Amino acid sequence: MQRRILILTSWIVLSCLFSSDATTSSSSSRKNKQNTMGQAMRIVSYDRAANERNAIPSLKLYDQNLSWFRLDDGVMGGQSETIHSDKDGQLAFEGTINTNGGGFCSIRTKLSEGLLPTNTKSIRLKFIGDGKTYKLLLSDGSKSTFGPSRKSPSWQADIPTHDNRETEKEEILEIPITSLKPSWVFGPSEEEQKMAKFDVSAMQELGLMLSLKLSDGSPNPVETFGQGTFPFSLKVSSIEAVPSSSTPPPKSEQ
Numbered sequence: 001m002q003r004r005i006l007i008l009t010s011w012i013v014l015s016c017l018f019s020s021d022a023t024t025s026s027s028s029s030r031k032n033k034q035n036t037m038g039q040a041m042r043i044v045s046y047d048r049a050a051n052e053r054n055a056i057p058s059l060k061l062y063d064q065n066l067s068w069f070r071l072d073d074g075v076m077g078g079q080s081e082t083i084h085s086d087k088d089g090q091l092a093f094e095g096t097i098n099t100n101g102g103g104f105c106s107i108r109t110k111l112s113e114g115l116l117p118t119n120t121k122s123i124r125l126k127f128i129g130d131g132k133t134y135k136l137l138l139s140d141g142s143k144s145t146f147g148p149s150r151k152s153p154s155w156q157a158d159i160p161t162h163d164n165r166e167t168e169k170e171e172i173l174e175i176p177i178t179s180l181k182p183s184w185v186f187g188p189s190e191e192e193q194k195m196a197k198f199d200v201s202a203m204q205e206l207g208l209m210l211s212l213k214l215s216d217g218s219p220n221p222v223e224t225f226g227q228g229t230f231p232f233s234l235k236v237s238s239i240e241a242v243p244s245s246s247t248p249p250p251k252s253e254q
Contacts, residue, residue: 056086078104
């Protein structure tokens with residue numbers, strides 16, 4: 001924690017120095033410094049450990065009951081907020097995205113070691129969406145300040161949804177394991193890209209995310225994300241690991 005505060009203090013000082021460029025007006029400079037200080041205070045006050053302690057139980061994967069904690073852009077000074085819950089057996093991933101200084105919300109759940117077998121070919125989700133494109137996350141659970149560690153990426157795949165909030169019609173999406181893409185905080189080095197190797201049996205954390213970026217790192221379009229400050233809603237009724245011997249699920253009708 002002390003190391004984190006030291007790094008943060010250095011970042012604040014540098015940010016304030018660079019924000020006082022002579023070409024900017026004094027009022028603009030003061031506003032930039034206020035924004036930087038506000039962002040810094042949100043980083044310091046963000047309590048990931050408390051979020052994990054207050055995880056909310058919902059859904060089941062194999063014989064493990066899943067408990068979900070939120071990890072939002074507040075961890076890096078943003079203002080987005082997840083409000084997730086279990087609603088009649090559905091995992092409700094809801095909240096508000098604020099793109100001013102941030103732009104993502106997520107929920108994560110721990111997986112016991114080896115829960116996902118080596119013959120897993122895909123992850124199958126059943127959900128009611130709102131027309132936005134979300135992401136599925138898998139990682140070995142290693143932590144850094146903002147998410148996956150530098151040595152251990154988060155593996156991601158897009159979850160496109162239709163806006164079925166009024167009809168409450170469920171969609172079924174099967175995500176092949178081979179479609180998962182590695183993602184690192186602040187982007188990968190060439191060596192990290194070469195060394196990245198997905199091992200499904202080593203995955204010990206699963207998550208859902210709504211973000212400014214899609215799984216390939218490209219921008220999530222306004223049409224499937226939003227702009228400014230806006231609400232979101234994804235209700236998930238089941239998450240399954242599909243072994244290679246399983247038959248494909250029926251296609252959902254839209």
